[in-house]
Amino acid sequence: MKAGPTVSHISHADPDRVEVRGRDLSGDLMGRLTFTEYFHLLLSGQEPTDDQRFFLDLVLVSIAEHGLMPTNVAARMTLAADPGSLQGAVAAGILGCGPVILGTSEECARLLAEAADSGRDPVEIVRERQAAGEKVPGFGHPVHKPLDPRAERILELADERAASGPHVALARAFRDAVHAVSGKPLTMNVSMPIAAVMLDLGFPAVAAKAVPILARTAGLLAHLAEEQERPIGLALAAAAEKAVEYER
Amino acid sequence: MKAGPTVSHISHADPDRVEVRGRDLSGDLMGRLTFTEYFHLLLSGQEPTDDQRFFLDLVLVSIAEHGLMPTNVAARMTLAADPGSLQGAVAAGILGCGPVILGTSEECARLLAEAADSGRDPVEIVRERQAAGEKVPGFGHPVHKPLDPRAERILELADERAASGPHVALARAFRDAVHAVSGKPLTMNVSMPIAAVMLDLGFPAVAAKAVPILARTAGLLAHLAEEQERPIGLALAAAAEKAVEYER
């Protein structure tokens, strides 16, 4: 239970001033920064460059919402069961932001960073993973085939704005490697270009998981606002229950 | 357990296309909308006007972070206890977004809307509340005295941009009314101008609670990123524990 000195660098409130990352919140930041710029500052201590802001907006928009995913369904059921607690329903939805539904950007970032650091051939890495029975993160999607339109759009904008660097190149190399090793093309899903672009733009490693969680919170809030106006949570629960048979 | 027809208007994913609020996510929205504009679209079905975008950014920035609030402390302790689950720690922090710490924007919005609809004098309403032993939401702050700098900045920008309407006027009238009835000035905290500006700009009622939750999620993610790099969560827990005496 050791811990470093108990210091925080994020913010402090005084009676007449709130300071965030060394700046005056009301005198400087409010009205000047967009929420996306402020999120970058909060997370990293730095205001973003133009490209960092553009691509942070882009990746947040790309993954905030994707239909009635399990997290949105679970959140709507939770609000239906406890209508007074919007925060409880949001929390329930965020709890499903695990690797199956959301979390592969983080794994993709790790894969790309290791490949970049080691200089190893993606084909070799994919072969190794396959031999070990491990999946290569960032490939395959239950709905999007043969292409994930969001992934393609991120790559396209990265090229257009000359933001593509070595990690975007590696992402494409992994796509070819997966195809070559498995003998068939697999959808490169949105997680891979998100990780690649964020690494090429110098985002801190922690951002690879933080960004999807913030994005999904926006989607959850939209579903829960709709649920408050036109409730379908109990109907969703009934449909789910009906799909299951009880056996002794 | 009745429910309306099970319809959702938010989004749908097809193999080659994700549609959000009737728009093509990758072909239209990605790269064009900021995250704030997208959040507005998700929540309301409409892209924001310039003023709506400006003030949505402003209120999100104004309440995302305010030092080591109980929600940030609880989230950091939770991550220290379960370091593998960023989503779990975020959820724990969001669960504290209740009326004591966060939720008064919603109550302020209700107060302002009722006053606007009824045309009643704020002094009368404040007196009635006081007689009933009820607090007037949006006044008083444990740290900020005599003014909450965030509240003042929002009012200033609303005036500057000619966005102040009847609800901002009512917010000021309530400040005077609280002063007159209680005989002493009470800090108008940030919740009141947030509610006033959002009502004057036509935000849907559900936004008054959704906006603070999204904002706080950004602050939570910053604290949890810092916790991952320089952990203080167990030290926070130890300091809290030490402050308590066990009595039989």
Next chain:
Amino acid sequence: MKAGPTVSHISHADPDRVEVRGRDLSGDLMGRLTFTEYFHLLLSGQEPTDDQRFFLDLVLVSIAEHGLMPTNVAARMTLAADPGSLQGAVAAGILGCGPVILGTSEECARLLAEAADSGRDPVEIVRERQAAGEKVPGFGHPVHKPLDPRAERILELADERAASGPHVALARAFRDAVHAVSGKPLTMNVSMPIAAVMLDLGFPAVAAKAVPILARTAGLLAHLAEEQERPIGLALAAAAEKAVEYER
């Protein structure tokens, strides 16, 4: 933000001893108390009488599990989305323990206590509620008609063991009153006898909500153990999603 002196009466850990409610955990309580008895001690500071223990076990057993309720469905989806976090899935399930699905024991307890204190006729109270458009808690059930077998069994055992007191009598009077006022019998659901028996046995008021939450946690853990062995969470989510139509 006032608070009483920071004192807790529950427990304290020393290097060689854990003390709980003034007792030695390992030297006295472990091996002597059942979990139910210990829960009573933790919650109230007192070890239960024989009747308190019997009925606490009874009510915990009566509401721990009731098929694929929304809370169980939401928890199973959450585990399917984030298989590494059993605690996250339990938390998601508990978040649905709101008034629609679970929480009416607390309201029933309040109704019975008010009726007992005021001595007013249940028929009058039911009429008043109906006139105000309010539901009488504890009546009606989406599945159990005309009787809730769990409610009947609790009443039966309360009578058999001579534990029925004024609150059980009031629960029955409310059943008659609801029938008389509405002109048709309504199922008395399990929440009402739970509240009545607990009040007659002197349980503290806070127990009326704490007991159902502990009970449901046991049911959730059973569903999540099954989910780990034979996953159906994503199938549940798919069935729910399929039941919804997207409309622009």
Next chain:
Amino acid sequence: MKAGPTVSHISHADPDRVEVRGRDLSGDLMGRLTFTEYFHLLLSGQEPTDDQRFFLDLVLVSIAEHGLMPTNVAARMTLAADPGSLQGAVAAGILGCGPVILGTSEECARLLAEAADSGRDPVEIVRERQAAGEKVPGFGHPVHKPLDPRAERILELADERAASGPHVALARAFRDAVHAVSGKPLTMNVSMPIAAVMLDLGFPAVAAKAVPILARTAGLLAHLAEEQERPIGLALAAAAEKAVEYER
């Protein structure tokens, strides 16, 4: 996103009957089973033997409560911030039931099972772990030194009731091995005998994590009941905040 056939074996509700694990809830189980026995039935499909019931009660009692642990602190702060949602505060507390604070019973069970299956010498296993820089789960405690009184009591009762089998023997062998390899005695904490006894009594593997979560829920509910009556959550948060210095 494959999934098995959507079948559940736990329970089903019909209008006049609730069936749990093939038994009639109101006609058979209610009034006959204790909550602990019912939890065993829910989790495993079997009613417990006398020894299984005794030791399940024992381990639940041994870890339900241990003073103001981070999970209890986080839960109390959460209730202070959102007093209307007991379920939200319980959920926040459960989210901290991760490996640092709670979860080592599961790892201990894995260690003991592997040692039992492989027949390898614990000294060898401990040396291997140490060489790899990995901790041996179940040893060391921030408060209890040189012995954890709860661990000793469980071993004592396991011997007294002749329930100690090969896994309890292995737990003791690991204690000696850790001492021999590290050159100094390390506290065997409560997680190790819990895992050992549960394995010797044939509990399913999933129980090693489910049991601590149910136990802690009882402790959380006690702290939250106390918080409702005598709130200290905001004082805890203030003490934690005070312990941290803001640095630019």
